[in-house]
Amino acid sequence: MPMAGRPQRRIPEATVSRLPVYLRILHELSAAETHQISSEQLAELGGVNAAKVRKDLSYLGTYGVRGVGYEVRFLTYQIERELGLNHDWPVVIVGAGNLGQALSGYGGFGQEGFPVAGVVDVDPSKIGSVIGGVRVRHIDELPQIVASRSVAIGVIAVPALEAQEVADRLVRAGVTSILNFAPVVISVPRGVNVRKVDLALELQILGYHEQSRATMMRAIPGSGESASA
Amino acid sequence: MPMAGRPQRRIPEATVSRLPVYLRILHELSAAETHQISSEQLAELGGVNAAKVRKDLSYLGTYGVRGVGYEVRFLTYQIERELGLNHDWPVVIVGAGNLGQALSGYGGFGQEGFPVAGVVDVDPSKIGSVIGGVRVRHIDELPQIVASRSVAIGVIAVPALEAQEVADRLVRAGVTSILNFAPVVISVPRGVNVRKVDLALELQILGYHEQSRATMMRAIPGSGESASA
C-alpha cells in the first residue's frame, strides 16, 4: 500500500466517530451565517461536553483561537479533509440485485464523491447488463477493477448468506473499506485492522436520510495489510 | 422508585450489550440439539475471544463446569433472566401516526412479552380511535397509564422534532426505558442514568428483522432517579 502523505497524528477511534457530528453542525451554522463557534456552543449543539470537543478538535491540529473560538469555515474544511470528503472515493458494488441496482442507479453516490467504478455479480444472467450506466461484470474481475480504478471502498449488496464470502473477496482484492448493506455482521481476517464507522451519520452528512442499517468498516491508515489468498 | 430485589452484582455495560449475542447462539445450539458448549466454541460462534466470554458469563454467576463447559439450557435461562425476558414488560406507545399504528397493530410486541398498555397522542382527531385493540388517549394521561399499568418502557413513534419533548415527558411519567424510533438522537436529564442498548440485536432475539434504526435507553438498575417537573 502506498504511503499517503498523512499527518503523523493518530486520531482516536472515538474522536473520528464524532467528527461527522461536528461537521453536520458546522454545515448548519454556515447555512445560518454563523462564522464563529466556541467549544462550549459546539458541545451544546452536539450533545457532548466542551472538554471533549476541544480534545477531539485538538487532534486535528491547533485550529482554534484562544479567547475566541473556532472559525466555522476553516474548521469545516479541516474536518472534511480528515474524513476524506474532499476527494473522490471510487466504489465497487457487489451484487446487481434490487439493492445493487438501486445504489448504482440512484446516482447520488457519484454526486457525493463516491463514483461507481464497477458493479459485479456472479449471476450469468446479470453480467453484461447495464445498470446506472455501468456494465455489470463478473465478480472474478474484482481485483482488476479495484487495482485499475484505485477503488478503496467495496459495497456489499448481496443476501446475508453471501455477505461474508463477498467481504473476504473484497479484502483480498485490496479494498480498505467495506460498506455492508446485508443484514448480517461481517468480519475481516485477523491482521487486517479495520474501523467501524456509524454509517447513519456518514449518510446524514451526505444528505441521505437512509434508514437501512449498514455498517462500515474502514481500514486504519498505516496498518494496511492484505490477507493472503 | 421502589428498589427491585436485584442481585447486588454490577454487570458492565459492554457485557450486557453482548448477552443478546450469546443468547441467540444458545437458541441456535438448542435447536441443533447441542447441550454443552465451551467458552472457546461460544467465542468462535460469537466472533469474540474466549476470555471475554468467560468474563462476561462470570458476571451472571458461576454457571460453568470446569473442564467441561456450560450447559446450554441452563445458561440460556440465566441470560434471559438477566435481560428480563422471562416476564412481561408493558409498553406505552407515544404517537398514533403510521408507525405507532403499525407497532400497536402488529401484535408482535405483545406476543413477545411487551403488551401494549396504552397508546397516546396529542392530535384530537386521533384520540378515542382504536388501533390494535387499544384506545388512543391524550398524552397528558401518560403518568396515570404508566403508574396504573406498571409501564417501564416508552416507545417514541413521533416525528423527529417532537421526539425530545416526548422523551422528557416519558421520563417525568416514570418510565425507565425508552425505545426511540424517531430518526434523531434523544437525551435524558442529568441525574437520570440510562443505558443504551443495541436495539437491532434485541429485535433479532424477538424474531424481528427490523431495519429501522432505533435506539434503546434502559435505566440502570439501582440508579433510579426521576427528573423533577
Place this chain on the structure above:
DNA sequence: TGATGTGAACCCATTCACAGCC
C-alpha cells in the same frame, strides 16, 4: 487433563483543571 473463573496489566476514552495565549 482441560476448561472455568479471575486478579492484574494494559489500553483507550473521558473528564478535570489549569497553563497559555489572544
Place this chain on the structure above:
DNA sequence: GGCTGTGAATGGGTTCACATCA
C-alpha cells in the same frame, strides 16, 4: 477576561495468564 489546548487523573473494558477444580 475568555477560551483554547493539554498534561494528569480517573474509570471502563479487554486481554493475559494462571490458580483452581471437576
